[in-house]
Amino acid sequence: MPELPEVETTRRGLAPHILGRRIAEVIVRDTRLRQPVPAGFAQALRGRRVVDAQRRAKYLVLQLDNGDRVLAHLGMSGRLLVVEPGLAPRAHDHIDLLMEADDGARALIRYHDPRRFGAMLLWPAGEAGHPLLDHLGPEPFSEAFSGEYLYALSRGRKAAVKVFLMDGRVVVGAGNIYASESLHRAGIRPSRAAGSVTRPAYLRLAAAVREVLAEAIEQGGTTLRDYAGADGQAGYFAQDLRVYGREGEPCRACATPIRQAVLGQRATYWCPSCQR
DNA sequence: CCCGATTCCTGTAGGC
């Protein structure tokens, strides 16, 4: 499931194949993503050079040489893969970008998304913001994100702290897996009301979020079923997960069996002994 | 504003 580390891993994997290169050809086989691929998408990209590849939250932002930007989201099952030009498309291969370098080197960037929860949008030059990015909270690695920030924002909030942490308006990038992992590292029970979590606990939580995300990026993300990096390889953080998907198994810290419950319509895992 | 529930989608795992 692409959360921040998976999107960042994808960005890093794509970069050498797209930066400074020209989009020679665009093929859209299926426009039916979470939001339809806009009419004129292929036309707008064709011939353009990619000058930067950034990430904002779980979105990839490709900056083009005419000021237009491509906004891509992997949804739940999306992959952006670098494959051999000419490789025949398979099921759910919705979009191809054929990249060409000045020296003639070519690479095919292929968007694959069985569940079609992702997005591939055009963000035209001149539009300063984008509606999908407008309301987003701070990046977890930014100065704006801190324990103090979480503490202040959470006062009076009755929602579970895990739901609070997964809210993109609070902080971006922590999805279901990394929210559970961060709360375990910080020793906070996921069901606690966000407003009842203490300042010291939020200081630990902010540090834990950064730590977990950074480690996951180093491992190339977490592959449970759908996710693969741009090179098609699995990420290795799954072996470092301490609670996610480990119901009934011993806590790696204290051996107490890990518990599971649904919180905010999402499976949530925690250690009843380490997390209070 | 806040919060919980619903919706989109398809592959896969688990139960019988």
Add this chain to the structure above:
DNA sequence: TGCCTACAGGAATCGG
């Protein structure tokens, strides 16, 4: 072995 159902979940949206 095969069928059926539940589940996976990012994020927009809606109702209270």
